[in-house]
Amino acid sequence: DAGVIQSPRHEVTEMGQEVTLRCKPISGHDYLFWYRQTMMRGLELLIYFNNNVPIDDSGMPEDRFSAKMPNASFSTLKIQPSEPRDSAVYFCATRISMRGNEQFFGPGTRLTVL
Amino acid sequence: DQQVKQNSPSLSVQEGRISILNCDYTNSMFDYFLWYKKYPAEGPTFLISISSIKDKNEDGRFTVFLNKSAKHLSLHIVPSQPGDSAVYFCAASNYGQNFVFGPGTRLSVLP
Numbered sequence: 318d319a320g321v322i323q324s325p326r327h328e329v330t331e332m333g334q335e336v337t338l339r340c341k342p343i344s345g346h347d348y349l350f351w352y353r354q355t356m357m358r359g360l361e362l363l364i365y366f367n368n369n370v371p372i373d374d375s376g377m378p379e380d381r382f383s384a385k386m387p388n389a390s391f392s393t394l395k396i397q398p399s400e401p402r403d404s405a406v407y408f409c410a411t412r413i414s415m416r417g418n419e420q421f422f423g424p425g426t427r428l429t430v431l
Numbered sequence: 432d433q434q435v436k437q438n439s440p441s442l443s444v445q446e447g448r449i450s451i452l453n454c455d456y457t458n459s460m461f462d463y464f465l466w467y468k469k470y471p472a473e474g475p476t477f478l479i480s481i482s483s484i485k486d487k488n489e490d491g492r493f494t495v496f497l498n499k500s501a502k503h504l505s506l507h508i509v510p511s512q513p514g515d516s517a518v519y520f521c522a523a524s525n526y527g528q529n530f531v532f533g534p535g536t537r538l539s540v541l542p
Contacts (some may be wrong), residue, residue, distance in 0.1 A: 321474070350530070359532060359535065360475075360535075361532075362529070362530050362531070362532075365530075373529075408474050408475070419465060419477030419480060420477070421477070422467075422475045422476065423474050424472070424473055424474050425472075425474050
């Protein structure tokens with residue numbers, strides 16, 4: 318298995334532009350998580366899905382952020398419009414069950430908003 | 432308000448010696464704790480976990496200890512190896528509904 322796949326690995330954009338981050342989970346994993354890592358706030362949980370349904374989006378910072386999971390093989394995190402303070406590394410992670418098992422992280426997308 | 436704290440941003444240990452990484456939490460509802468290791472430009476990778484019904488879990492060179500009354504857990508690595516040099520994150524969850532990560536501790540194992 319290739320593990321969790323994220324694209325792009327690096328994204329540089331200008332303030333005000335729309336940014337879309339993509340994640341392909343490990344096959345068979347029914348939970349998917351989006352995290353953001355910054356120097357100031359560390360690793361924060363933004364939102365997670367179970368069987369493609371969003372369960373908790375309380376970590377999403379603002380309405381500019383949205384996430385979708387149209388099927389079990391794909392999820393997106395969109396920022397529109399992007400701002401410089403959104404610059405961070407965004408991780409996608411997946412797992413099979415919610416309790417007792419670890420999450421498998423993707424390599425992350427490093428986003429820079431100029 | 433940080434619910435999971437790792438008060439040592441960094442730690443240096445000599446190869447072959449024991450590394451002890453500490454983690455404190457404030458939420459008594461947390462019932463599962465995990466340690467992750469992260470190398471630069473990679474995502475965190477799972478290392479070891481412990482349920483709140485246990486006080487110790489061991490896996491090879493890695494042992495996690497949980498002191499519920501003190502709301503404290505620690506990760507012991509013995510013997511430490513240069514390849515263990517990485518950032519270590521402590522994480523906690525409550526009934527699988529909330530995953531909170533600590534800020535991380537950078538471990539350097541010196542040859």
